[in-house]
Amino acid sequence: MLPVELRTARLVLDLPVEDDVERVARYCQDPLFEQFLTTPWPYTEAHARGFLTEHVPSAWQSGSELTWAIRTESGGRLIGVISLRAAGREVGYWLGDEHRGSAYTTEALGAVCAWAVEHWPGTETVTWRANAGNVASAMVARAAGFRNTTTATTTVPGRDGAELEGWSGERGRIPAADAVESWVPLLGGAE
Numbered sequence: 001m002l003p004v005e006l007r008t009a010r011l012v013l014d015l016p017v018e019d020d021v022e023r024v025a026r027y028c029q030d031p032l033f034e035q036f037l038t039t040p041w042p043y044t045e046a047h048a049r050g051f052l053t054e055h056v057p058s059a060w061q062s063g064s065e066l067t068w069a070i071r072t073e074s075g076g077r078l079i080g081v082i083s084l085r086a087a088g089r090e091v092g093y094w095l096g097d098e099h100r101g102s103a104y105t106t107e108a109l110g111a112v113c114a115w116a117v118e119h120w121p122g123t124e125t126v127t128w129r130a131n132a133g134n135v136a137s138a139m140v141a142r143a144a145g146f147r148n149t150t151t152a153t154t155t156v157p158g159r160d161g162a163e164l165e166g167w168s169g170e171r172g173r174i175p176a177a178d179a180v181e182s183w184v185p186l187l188g189g190a191e
């Protein structure tokens, strides 16, 4: 399929391109990525170039994974990445460290969910998984209207292929009535 551009009040979500190599390489060297993501580690500029010039365009073309750059203006610098896999309609996201704490990820996630349930045939629900303990990621999912679906057997794939303890959530067209409440066991009460 052809790349789709999405806009929100503060963000433009569009195709990540080779010009974004330096930023992707720098942001993906954040130690949090070693802990919580399956991106290569240590992360190099060659990884970023392969991701941007090979993985991203071919996955859009096949429809296996739709990946957007998060920018604050059209043609602006990449501040993060959000993606949606065909398998399980599972989202993934990260934001460069200096851009966190402004609810940009929540805004991007809301736009991707809204687009997917409206325009990507076969999307009834969007799913989310993270390593158990990734509180920041879970707070973003909660803020974007996901319902916590974590059970004692929820896992996520680790970098070496091992299954690790995980957290999970899902969101349909509109947030479930018990969505916010469902996170209390993991995150405590919403502030």
Ligand SMILES: CC(C)(COP(=O)(O)OP(=O)(O)OC[C@H]1O[C@@H](n2cnc3c(N)ncnc32)[C@H](O)[C@@H]1OP(=O)(O)O)[C@@H](O)C(=O)NCCC(=O)NCCS
Pocket (backbone or CB within 6 Å): 032, 033, 036, 037, 092, 093, 094, 095, 096, 099, 100, 101, 102, 103, 104, 105, 106, 107, 129, 130, 131, 134, 135, 136, 137, 139, 140, 142, 143, 191
């Ligand atoms: C997860 C991540 C994308 C959050 O980015 P962000 O832009 O700061 O998130 P937002 O500003 O949209 O924050 C949404 C909520 O999470 C909270 N939050 C964000 N980072 C947090 C942190 N480190 N600890 C606790 N809460 C956090 C915010 O306070 C906000 O809470 P609220 O809804 O109660 O107001 C970012 O921390 C990141 O890139 N982490 C590394 C990669 C990663 O783990 N990705 C997820 C893999 S599943």
